[in-house]
Amino acid sequence: MRFLVATDFSEASDKALMSAVNLATLTNSEIVLLHIFEVSEIDKSAKKIIGSGFLNREIKNRLEQMVSEIEKNKSIKISYLTKEGELFDTMKNAVEETSSDILFIGTHGVHGVQHITGSFLAKTINMVDVPVWVVQKGSEICNFKNIYIYIDELFDNPVNPIIIDIAKKFNSSIHFNFTDSTSGFATKELISKIQSTLENSGINYTLSSLNGEDDMIKAFTQKATNTDSSLIILDRNQNEISTFIDVFNNKKCVEVLCLN
Structure with missing residues (x-):
């Protein structure tokens, strides 16, 4: 690359x-x-x-x-x-x-x-x-033990090869966080895709829901930044990028990768 x-x-x-x-x-x-x-x-x-x-x-x-x-x-x-x-x-x-x-x-x-x-x-x-x-500028360069991904119905590919490659290189655990904007069927489809891709990869992962949160982006950011050695991943197709500015500028200075 x-x-x-x-x-x-x-x-x-x-x-x-x-x-x-x-x-x-x-x-x-x-x-x-x-x-x-x-x-x-x-x-x-x-x-x-x-x-x-x-x-x-x-x-x-x-x-x-x-x-x-x-x-x-x-x-x-x-x-x-x-x-x-x-x-x-x-x-x-x-x-x-x-x-x-x-x-x-x-x-x-x-x-x-x-x-x-x-x-x-x-x-x-x-x-x-x-x-x-x-x-x-306040970020601490580290090995990314945890990768947090914010997934809504507009996220193109939660098992993008870039994500998989980073997780393998850093031996990271991937944490998939679903919003309530993904329908039940869409969520099942995404989970099936994640499981089939990661089943034999050796990558640890978790699946969790942000349903019930008043501000899902804020709740996701807090979760992702309360863990040491994290990387946050978003997708450019998700709403307006401006809605994620607080994620990019999170107070813990966690690095953010925005896929296209």
């Missing part, structure tokens, strides 16, 4: 890179670091005077240092890519250009300007055509 990691050299994006390295080490995956220059009119004027090479040199030096440091300590393939343009379109194009399988992004979570963070996350997830792995 190939992971694209967006970086602006912030603490949050550094933590996203650490998470990508953690997963890449286990899955023998490649990492591409992406830095996007959002060019302003001032930048354009400056480039006419001193040239773009001078303005970009410091950024490229920092990226080269990051690549060198990881290559020195980890046996994974890593490179970097710089792009200029509008943030979201450029990120989408970079995902396609690099044929990446997962996009890693860092977020400041509940700190800072939360509504801007939420808007950024929602737009990023909706723009790209690959799963998005969200890491808060």
